[in-house]
Amino acid sequence: MTVSLSLDNVTAHYGSTKVLEDLSLHVGEGELVSLLGSSGCGKTTTLRLVAGFLEPTSGSIKLGERDLTRLPAHARNIGLVFQTYALFPHLTVRDNVAFGLKQRGVGAADRRKRADDMIERVGLGHLADRHPANLSGGQRQRVALARALVIEPPLLMFDEPLSNLDAKLRVDMRVEIRRLQQANGTTALYVTHDQEEAFSISDRVAIMNAGKIMQLDTPEVLYSRPANAFVADFVGFENMIPMRAISEAGDAVRAEMAGGATIDLPKEKFTVPAQDFILATRPEGLLVAAEGQGVPTKLGLRTYLGRAYQYQCDTPAGEIKANGPLSQPFESGSSAVLVPQPEQCCLLPTEAA
Amino acid sequence: MPRKLRPWLLSAPALLLVLLFLGLPVLSTLATTFGDPKGPLAQYATFFNSRFRMTVLWRTMEVALITTAVSVVVGFITAWVVAQAPARVKSLLIIAAVFPLLTGVVVRSFAWLVILGKNGILNDFLLWIGVISEPLTMLYTKGSVIVAMIYLFVPLMILTLVGVLEGIPQDLTDAAASLGAKPGAAFRQVVLPLAVPGLIVGSVLVFTGSFTSYATPQLLGGEGQMMMGTFLYQRAMVTFDWVGASTIAAVMVVVTLTTVLIMSKIARRVNPMAG
Amino acid sequence: MKQRIHPLLVAFAVLVFFFLLGPLVIILGSAVSDTSYLTFPPQGLTLRWFSNIFEISAFVRTMKTSFLLAVGGTALSMAIGIPAAYALARFRFQLPAFLGNIYVLPILIPEIVLGFSLMKTVAIGADVPIMLALLLGHALIVLPYCVRVVGASLNSFDFSIEEAAVSLGCPRWKAFFTVVLPNVRAGIIAGFILAFITSLNDVSVSIFLTGPGVSTLPIQLLAHMEQFFDPTIASVSVLLMGVTVAVMAIVERTLGLTFLTK
Numbered sequence: 001m002t003v004s005l006s007l008d009n010v011t012a013h014y015g016s017t018k019v020l021e022d023l024s025l026h027v028g029e030g031e032l033v034s035l036l037g038s039s040g041c042g043k044t045t046t047l048r049l050v051a052g053f054l055e056p057t058s059g060s061i062k063l064g065e066r067d068l069t070r071l072p073a074h075a076r077n078i079g080l081v082f083q084t085y086a087l088f089p090h091l092t093v094r095d096n097v098a099f100g101l102k103q104r105g106v107g108a109a110d111r112r113k114r115a116d117d118m119i120e121r122v123g124l125g126h127l128a129d130r131h132p133a134n135l136s137g138g139q140r141q142r143v144a145l146a147r148a149l150v151i152e153p154p155l156l157m158f159d160e161p162l163s164n165l166d167a168k169l170r171v172d173m174r175v176e177i178r179r180l181q182q183a184n185g186t187t188a189l190y191v192t193h194d195q196e197e198a199f200s201i202s203d204r205v206a207i208m209n210a211g212k213i214m215q216l217d218t219p220e221v222l223y224s225r226p227a228n229a230f231v232a233d234f235v236g237f238e239n240m241i242p243m244r245a246i247s248e249a250g251d252a253v254r255a256e257m258a259g260g261a262t263i264d265l266p267k268e269k270f271t272v273p274a275q276d277f278i279l280a281t282r283p284e285g286l287l288v289a290a291e292g293q294g295v296p297t298k299l300g301l302r303t304y305l306g307r308a309y310q311y312q313c314d315t316p317a318g319e320i321k322a323n324g325p326l327s328q329p330f331e332s333g334s335s336a337v338l339v340p341q342p343e344q345c346c347l348l349p350t351e352a353a
Numbered sequence: 354m355p356r357k358l359r360p361w362l363l364s365a366p367a368l369l370l371v372l373l374f375l376g377l378p379v380l381s382t383l384a385t386t387f388g389d390p391k392g393p394l395a396q397y398a399t400f401f402n403s404r405f406r407m408t409v410l411w412r413t414m415e416v417a418l419i420t421t422a423v424s425v426v427v428g429f430i431t432a433w434v435v436a437q438a439p440a441r442v443k444s445l446l447i448i449a450a451v452f453p454l455l456t457g458v459v460v461r462s463f464a465w466l467v468i469l470g471k472n473g474i475l476n477d478f479l480l481w482i483g484v485i486s487e488p489l490t491m492l493y494t495k496g497s498v499i500v501a502m503i504y505l506f507v508p509l510m511i512l513t514l515v516g517v518l519e520g521i522p523q524d525l526t527d528a529a530a531s532l533g534a535k536p537g538a539a540f541r542q543v544v545l546p547l548a549v550p551g552l553i554v555g556s557v558l559v560f561t562g563s564f565t566s567y568a569t570p571q572l573l574g575g576e577g578q579m580m581m582g583t584f585l586y587q588r589a590m591v592t593f594d595w596v597g598a599s600t601i602a603a604v605m606v607v608v609t610l611t612t613v614l615i616m617s618k619i620a621r622r623v624n625p626m627a628g
Numbered sequence: 629m630k631q632r633i634h635p636l637l638v639a640f641a642v643l644v645f646f647f648l649l650g651p652l653v654i655i656l657g658s659a660v661s662d663t664s665y666l667t668f669p670p671q672g673l674t675l676r677w678f679s680n681i682f683e684i685s686a687f688v689r690t691m692k693t694s695f696l697l698a699v700g701g702t703a704l705s706m707a708i709g710i711p712a713a714y715a716l717a718r719f720r721f722q723l724p725a726f727l728g729n730i731y732v733l734p735i736l737i738p739e740i741v742l743g744f745s746l747m748k749t750v751a752i753g754a755d756v757p758i759m760l761a762l763l764l765g766h767a768l769i770v771l772p773y774c775v776r777v778v779g780a781s782l783n784s785f786d787f788s789i790e791e792a793a794v795s796l797g798c799p800r801w802k803a804f805f806t807v808v809l810p811n812v813r814a815g816i817i818a819g820f821i822l823a824f825i826t827s828l829n830d831v832s833v834s835i836f837l838t839g840p841g842v843s844t845l846p847i848q849l850l851a852h853m854e855q856f857f858d859p860t861i862a863s864v865s866v867l868l869m870g871v872t873v874a875v876m877a878i879v880e881r882t883l884g885l886t887f888l889t890k
Contacts, residue, residue: 029370051531052530073531074532074536075532076531076532077533079531080528080531082527083524084522086525086527086528088525088528088529089547090547099534099542102534103538146529204568357722360715361723363714364712364723366711366712367708367711367712367775368712368727370767370771371733371768372730372766374731374768375734375745375768376733377743378749379737379747380747381745382741382745382748413830427644430640431640431641432810433633433637434633434638434640436749444886449648451876452652452873452876453652454888455825455875455876456829457828458654458829458846458870459846459849459850460829460869461651461652462867464655467651467739468654469667471663472666474667504647504648504704505653507644508648511644512888513889515889516889543832564738564740565738565739565740567739567740567835571850572850581826582832583742586740588713589748590634598744599748602741602744602745605740606737608737609737611734
């Protein structure tokens with residue numbers, strides 16, 4: 001019953017505005033892939049295309065061997081969990097869950113049994129006769145989940161399913177979603193703007209921007225090895241220091257940065273991608289030291305983070321945040337060097353503006 | 354001004370206007386009907402035993418019910434189309450529905466006088482294409498009143514129902530489709546049940562409006578097709594039978610208020626949003 | 629809720645709008661017809677029926693009365709309706725819930741019953757001058773619009789803004805005029821204009837409170853129609869439709885016409 005989902009060269013428009021450009025995406029059997037990005041990046045559009053609420057301008061969408069591209073939404077057999085839950089307010093929990101079975105011509109008795117079983121599985125057995133208006137947010141979410149699961153769809157899709165829940169419930173529910181998805185081995189596409197949520201439950205994550213996938217990889221790779229400046233910025237590489245390779249210095253590449261300071265980057269630890277590149281790091285990727293190979297700076301405001309001190313640094317390359325050890329506090333106003341930590345830094349090609 | 358009294362002082366002028374100039378006069382009208390020397394209900398006995406009065410009452414009921422039924426069907430279909438229309442077309446259509454609604458009853462009834470008269474446009478047209486050889490008598494019939502009433506109330510129904518249909522979240526119909534419901538099934542199982550409260554509200558507006566109308570039956574029904582409104586006026590201002598007029602008024606109040614109360618109770622019960 | 633719709637339904641809706649607007653187009657056409665009787669399509673083109681309106685003194689007189697009544701009745705209704713709506717929104721928990729229903733009684737009670745009762749109890753019973761009785765009657769029938777439309781604006785008004793003004797040293801009454809009212813201006817304008825057109829078009833209440841000497845335009849129109857059948861009536865109707873257009877333009881500018889579908 002598990003199948004894969006393929007989008008091939010899909011382009012989509014809202015009116016005359018292009019919202020998705022030549023997008024290709026493959027979700028393997030039983031895999032959970034998240035589409036992650038800020039609003040307007042095309043993630044929800046992608047989901048609505050797969051659901052059949054939108055038609056692509058060009059390209060094709062396939063579920064296993066089945067071509068969905070021109071199929072009406074009601075014939076696609078996809079379980080969809082909406083951001084608003086979209087529970088039918090006039091139906092009880094049981095009738096909501098049984099709705100899809102009814103459309104499939106399942107007899108009343110069987111329908112009731114299967115709906116009740118599923119309601120039991122999401123832990124709402126005692127609420128089957130309630131109407132949605134009388135449920136809490138978390139309970140509604142579970143009903144929405146049960147309703148999508150009971151039709152045993154080959155593909156499950158989630159559109160920001162947790163954004164209307166409070167923080168603690170969000171964590172519980174995402175674990176629940178992952179558990180049910182894995183238990184059934186269902187292929188799943190998950191849309192969210194919450195990085196932690198996407199990274200915590202996905203096999204792979206596609207980070208999207210302006211209708212394109214910027215990088216598609218496992219959360220681990222995305223977190224530590226972003227492929228471009230957009231993704232680096234998205235996953236929290238706050239410091240972007242533009243550099244230019246000027247010469248070879250033995251086993252290192254000598255790079256120059258704004259203001260004329262240079263740094264030697266050992267070749268065995270750093271791969272320089274182009275002559276012009278960006279050194280991207282999180283604050284913990286730059287170690288504040290008295291001396292060494294690094295970015296010269298004047299230290300500004302110091303804040304205490306518990307595991308380290310963080311300094312606002314005024315460098316020739318601009319404002320930068322860097323961490324320093326608790327054992328060696330520096331005074332504000334003193335000069336220091338910011339030493340890049342190879343395993344926590346990425347060298348990225350400068351993007352064509 | 355004292356803190357506790359402030360809400361009441363602000364409300365007082367409006368409350369006084371309603372109580373003094375609506376509550377008191379209407380209650381006095383109702384009270385008049387029980388003052389008959391032959392017993393408190395004598396006026397009502399007269400009313401319900403009078404063939405003529407009952408004919409007027411039933412005619413009014415009939416006209417109001419037909420108007421409501423037709424308005425519901427016509428209004429719902431039209432509202433459905435309007436609700437699905439692209440934004441720009443939709444606002445044009447809403448303008449087209451609001452315009453007649455805000456144009457006075459007299460003007461709108463007058464239009465039908467021009468259309469349905471003996472030398473009216475419809476007769477002219479039918480004679481011209483040769484369907485008939487003599488002008489038809491369309492005016493001053495029950496039919497002419499009903500047509501004009503429908504004309505009067507369809508815009509109200511359309512606007513009420515467009516609001517209701519727009520209020521049904523797109524997500525719900527999307528959800529129905531994603532669960533395998535064909536458009537027809539989604540309409541029957543999701544849209545229609547959710548529109549029922551709005552349909553009831555619209556029907557109540559149309560029913561009470563047409564049941565108590567005056568200008569339209571006066572212009573298009575005349576003496577022969579008297580309805581409760583025109584009958585009340587005739588009793589009060591032509592024959593100066595104020596007690597009789599008050600009894601008609603009382604019947605109208607009872608019919609409209611019970612309709613409103615019962616239907617709004619039903620609307621509340623079937624309203625799923627209320628839980 | 630966007631779905632593809634059956635072409636038959638679209639055709640039906642087109643017919644409905646034709647039915648809704650056709651009669652008004654017919655009035656327009658017959659108002660400019662150069663004939664002494666009402667006909668459509670117009671034969672010839674003239675504006676003489678419009679100038680004719682102003683030669684019939686009854687029309688001129690009642691037009692003035694209707695306009696004064698609509699402005700005066702609405703102003704009175706607003707003057708007492710705005711504070712009432714404010715109290716309902718601001719002191720939601722201090723006031724009993726049924727209070728809001730009292731203001732809509734003028735819609736609930738058949739207008740014709742209200743007109744008859746006003747005539748009997750107020751105009752004749754209490755010997756109130758006819759013009760004043762008319763004014764009170766019109767203020768009553770438009771009160772629901774004033775309270776409801778302004779109330780809708782007030783319900784979305786954030787009263788902490790008013791409290792901010794008071795905390796900054798502004799007296800309460802002044803805060804009401806300088807902070808609350810400007811923020812619900814759209815609702816007040818739209819409410820005023822809807823009330824105005826309702827009053828201007830009223831028949832059922834006015835019919836009992838008019839007589840020789842005092843009458844309103846719709847009542848005069850009704851009387852005129854029963855005796856004459858010339859294009860003057862059509863041209864008066866066109867003038868009234870012009871007022872409707874103006875009203876719609878103002879509502880569209882303030883709350884937007886979609887407000888009327890709520």
